[in-house]
Amino acid sequence: MAPKYLKRASAAESPASSPGLDVASIVKNVIEDIRQNGDAAVRKYSENFDKWSPESFKLSKEQIDATIAQVPKQTIEDIRQVQANVRRFAKAQRESIRDFELETQPGVFLGQKNVPVAVVGAYIPGGRYPLLASAHMTILTAKVAGVPHVIGATPPIAGKIPKATVAAMHMAGADEIFILGGVQAVAAMAFGTKTIHKVDFLAGPGNAFVAEGKRQLFGEIGIDLFAGPTEILIITDETADAFTVATDILSQAEHGPDSPAIILTTSEEVGRKAMAYIDELLKELPTAPLAGTSWRAFGEVIVVDSIDEAWKVADQIASEHVQVFTKNPRDALEKMSTYGALFLGENTCVSYGDKCIGTNHVLPTRKAAKYTGGLWVGKFLRTCTYQEVKSTTASGELGRLCGRAARAENFEGHARSGDLRAQKYLSDEHSWITNAGGPSVTKKAKM
Template identity: 55%
Template sequence: MPKFIKEGKNQEEINIDDSKVRGSVESIIKRVQIEGDEAVKSLSLEFDNWAPNSFKLSSEEIQSIINEMPAQTIEDIQFAQANVRRFAEAQKLSLQEIEVENLPGVVLGHKNIPVKSAGCYIPGGRYPMLASAHMSVLTAKVAGVERVVACTPPINGEIPKTTVASIALAGADEIYILGGVQAMAFMSLGTESFEPVDMIVGPGNAFVAEAKRQLFGKVGIDLLAGPSEVLIIADETADAEMVATDILGQAEHGPTSPCALITTSEKLAVETIGEIERQLEVLPTREVAQAAWEDYGVIIKVNTFEEAVIESEKLGYEHIQVLTKDNDYFLERLRNYGALFLGPETNVAYGDKVIGTNHTLPTKGASRYTGGLWVGKFIKTVTYQKVKPEASALIGEYCDRLSKLENFPGHAKQGSLRVERYKHVGKVGL
């Protein structure tokens, strides 16, 4: 039986927090829908103390910002973006168009068509998450999206220049210094000055994730990517320093970031608690990470790897890091996760920042039914059919009879009309 050595907030408390977020987001979206540009400017001033004449950066402003960047910063951004681009291009190659003769004279196929426009949210606030530009803007461009818009919030009333440089280098067509729910509503609903996009993507806090949920339908979304989650599965071969470091490295994302350890070693569990306390003493982001660990930190002691898989599947966390003597056991058996990190040589920060896999991933159990952001999220797979006359006469007979079974006389007529028109052309066999 699993044993909970540490637990975080209960579900009732989390539900109360979620309901507060829902109401706040709904009112902001409604204001933007009704008041347009005026609401966007007012909300930006209220939440970010930011109300410029234009939220959109000009090409001259963008180039000036890039020119200010140290050469090492540009090189580092380009290194990360090259990794993301290579992996995204390889993923795109896996998306094959098909055309098959499903029956004699019946040709069916599918095409992969990129969406025309996408809005990418690049989080800011406490942390200027320039890596999100690689993951969203660049991935959209590799997918073939014509118009890619990026929104990122100001930081302390200033333009986040490194983030802007990253967005521009990733290939964004338009860059707006605008954050939060108002940015998501702006991109999705449009205003007097902005043509809305077809889908919105990118990570964010609970408010941004809730905005995506409420706006879905008016626009497409990638997935609901809320506060970052990390689970470490470890056995007696792992060391507490690494486990603690990798937990706190994700806990610093925000005070509501879930972080968990599932382990077969009670000794490691106890040592990890002590090591987390020790590291928090010197961690610059202690205030945030400590709140996440205290309120959302979980440690589960299990007896076997099989039990570890069962408990992991229940959590379905965004990031899972495996530090055991048999990491492939988990690669073969785990199903519910956004990204998997196997062995001590890698870690979630590699995925977040630089290695090439995408960091916009499912949270809150969404890994049960979706993976993370990738080129395929920006591409619609649509079908078509081409039918020869003699095949149409045959298919029409079946369509006629099957439609009548469903009480659809209009559908039946579509089939019978083709039988009448094409029955003398010739016959085909199944």
Template identity: 65%
Template sequence: MPRHLKSPVPAAQVSAARADVAERVHAILDDIRRRGDDAVREYSEKFDKWSPESFRLSADEVRRIVSQVPGTVLDDIRFVQQQVRTFAQAQRDSLADVEIETLPGVRLGHRHVPVAAAGAYVPGGRYPLTASAHMTIVTAKVAGVPRVAACTPPIRGEIPAATVAAMHLAGADEIYLLGGVQAVAALAVGTETIGRVPMLAGPGNAYVAEAKRQLFGEVGIDLFAGPTEILVIADENADPFVVAVDLLSQAEHGPDSPAVLVTTSERLGREVERHIERLLPGMPTKDFAEPAWRDHGEIVVADTLDEAFRIADSYASEHVEVLTENPRQALEKMRDYGALFLGEGTCVSYGDKVIGTNHVLPTRGAARYTGGLWVGKYLKTVTYQEVTDTASSALLGEVCGRAARVELFEGHARSGDVRAAKYGKGTLPWNEEGAA
């Protein structure tokens, strides 16, 4: 039986503020629908103290901003984007169009067609998440999306130059210095100066995530996102210091970020907890990491590694790091996770920043039914049908007539009847006035 060395605060305590967020977001969305640019500008002034003549950066402004970014930073951006591009291209190449002939002259097929436009939200706020530009924009461009409109907020009234550079180098067609609910709302519903998009992608704070949730259906979205999560599976061979560092690496995302250790070794669990207690006071980001670990940190001891895998699946965590003697066992044993990080040589931070897989991943248990953002999210798999053989059309018409009448769909049946009669040289079971 699993046992907890450390438990989180009760779930009811965590979710108390969500209703207020939903209500405030709903009001902002309604206002932007009604008043367009005027409302967007008011909210940008209110929340970000930002009201430029135009939220969209011109090509000259982009060039000037990028020229201010240190060369090493630009080189690193290019390196990481190439990793993302390489993996996304491999994903795209795995998706083949299909056409088969099921009967003589009956061809059925599907094609993967990119959406006409996508909105990419790149968070700012306290941390400029430059890497989100790679994940959302590069992936969309590899999918073939012709127009990518990207938004990022100013940071304390300043332009986040490295983020703008990342958006530009990733291939964004439009770059807006605009953040929060007002940014995703403007992209989704359109304003006088911002063209609407059929799909939104990218992480954000609770308000951005709620805005995407409320807009879903009107536009497509990548994922319903919540706080960043990490779960580490460790056996007695794991290095407790490495485990502690990796847990805290994700706890710094925010005070509500769960960090969970599932281990087969009580000794290791207690050592990890001691390391965390020593590391936290000196962390520059302890104001986020400390409450995250205090309120959402867990240490669970399992009797066997198989039980540890089952426990991990029950969390369906966004990131699962496997620090065991044979980490690739997780590929066979587990099914519910956003992304796996196998062995001490990798870590969740690689996935977040540099390795090339997408870091926009399912949270709050959504990994039970979906994976993360990938090139396929920007593609619509659409079908087509063609019948060129008259005998096959006559056969399908006969069956269609019978099948439709079982369901009392006389109009459907008659579409089949027409072809059965025309191509099969038969007669209609009803006259041109519609009577049987």
């Protein structure tokens, strides 16, 4: 049977921004202005968008120290603990990626080295919420990967320096910290200005304008992901606690007014109870204006006949976050293949991944899980190969093979590179070499 919807999303798709705004055009104009006019344009947009125009956007060591000194001790301790969790997992990821060298045939050596990106720009959002955790996920992960220079940029909040965010950025290992937000921040890092170092790679989430900026800049620099609004899918059977389902749905819906929040269940009773609890919780949730808007416009409750059908529907949804509240939650590891991150069992919530457990919270949205995973140490590494042929006999044999393979594709120049080795090392006759004054054959060809 087809899935039954107890609630459907009322909006066709996630809006990129406020109605009437052409985000792509606005972003393109800002980017081109900064490309042409550098720091002057950066300052202009910071003044216009954030009412922020300090003498220097970059914080000095003294400013960083003074800012961190104002952060509550408990917050500093919590940052330290969370970063220890993130660092532990990131180090395990790095250790899983190895350099190697292989002798594929006598005298032929192939290898790979994993080389860190030289300069990374990390954007830490701060418009609606001070997202300390994004500093851990971007800056710290880049440093664990071995990136030698990481620039962090975060916007002011209500015209002030976000103290706890600066502490998180510094403790994560940022080499430079800029209080600068929006498209002006990512464009400045992408191009480089007189005061801001050019980066090779941009990482970190942001609003619709930042996301569009990264999209337009991709190619000139690398980026982590094309990010959209936060998504949550909770898969349940009849064993799930509907109140927990409702609570966790709203935990992600509060990210913004356009966050898809879906309950996929084999139990209509659980689905209906969760809907009722969501209505009650929204009456007193401080972030209800955002969470409620998101739930009403993008919330769905889907009932399926079996858990096997639930796995299939979940893979089609390809959600950023998937919580599994079933009798055997680890079945999802075998049955599912398309998601940003799995959270198995009611002891495990997406909020842990967002804030403290140690896995990275920068994850694919808008079905991008069909072709990519989330941000991890490997995103900051370039896997580079190398080759060395030490044996002249092997080089000659490869030359013969190269000549035949290249001529099958009509690449005569490629073929001649192979011919030359075959003549030099195996005494093959190639008239184009001798006619051009190249080395002649001095001994009988080896067959």
